[in-house]
Amino acid sequence: MRIVSPLIKYLFDTNKARNVGCIEGEYSKTIGLPVQSTQPFFEQYFKPDPQLTNSVITSIELLSGTNLTNYTVDGTDYTLSSADTYKSTILVLSDINREIIAEIPLRTVIRNINKGKATFTNFDKIVWDNCYVYYTDPSGVGISTSDITVLRVYYTPKVLK
Numbered sequence: 001m002r003i004v005s006p007l008i009k010y011l012f013d014t015n016k017a018r019n020v021g022c023i024e025g026e027y028s029k030t031i032g033l034p035v036q037s038t039q040p041f042f043e044q045y046f047k048p049d050p051q052l053t054n055s056v057i058t059s060i061e062l063l064s065g066t067n068l069t070n071y072t073v074d075g076t077d078y079t080l081s082s083a084d085t086y087k088s089t090i091l092v093l094s095d096i097n098r099e100i101i102a103e104i105p106l107r108t109v110i111r112n113i114n115k116g117k118a119t120f121t122n123f124d125k126i127v128w129d130n131c132y133v134y135y136t137d138p139s140g141v142g143i144s145t146s147d148i149t150v151l152r153v154y155y156t157p158k159v160l161k
Helices: 006-013 083-088
Strands: 027-034 055-063 070-073 076-079 089-094 100-105 120-123 132-135 148-157
Touching: 027 070, 027 076, 055 089, 070 148, 083 089, 100 120
Parallel strands: none
Antiparallel strands: 027 148, 055 120, 055 148, 070 076, 089 100, 089 132
16 A cells, blocks of 8 residues: 555554445444333443453444344343434443543434434443443333343454554
8 A cells, every 4th residue: 555645644553544344443243232220310331342342432323123123132032112212312431440431322323313324433442341321211212121222333453562
C-alpha cells in the first residue's frame, strides 16, 4: 500500500484507520441480555466477555423485533420487542473503575430507524462486565421479564504490545 498523505499515514499508524472488508469492524458478536427486572432504573449487567473487554468497540447495533424475531439464551427462547419498546432503554458503557464512558439511548442504534446506517464508535477502554442496560419507564413501553435486549457489537481486537 502506498501512503499518499501524512494524515492517512497518521490514521493508519494510530489504528484509527484499517484495511478491513467490513466498515463496522473486523469482528462482531450478538449478545442477548434477558430482562431481569421491570423496576425503573434497575441496572442489568452483561456477562464477562474478555474478547470485548480487550477490543475497540467500533459499532453497536440494537436488534429489535423487526430485525430478528426470537433469540435463545441458555436454552430459553425470548421474543424481541418492537423498536418502540426501546424508547426508554439506555446502554451504559463503563471502564475498569466503573466510571461511565457513555450512556446511549438504544433506540438511536437501531439500523432501520437510522435509514440502514450503522452507528460508529471508538470505545477502547470498555470493561464489558461493567456495562449495563437500564429502563427509565419499563411499564410505560411494555417491557416484561419475557423480553430480551439483543445487541450486535462490532469490534477490533487490540494489538497487545
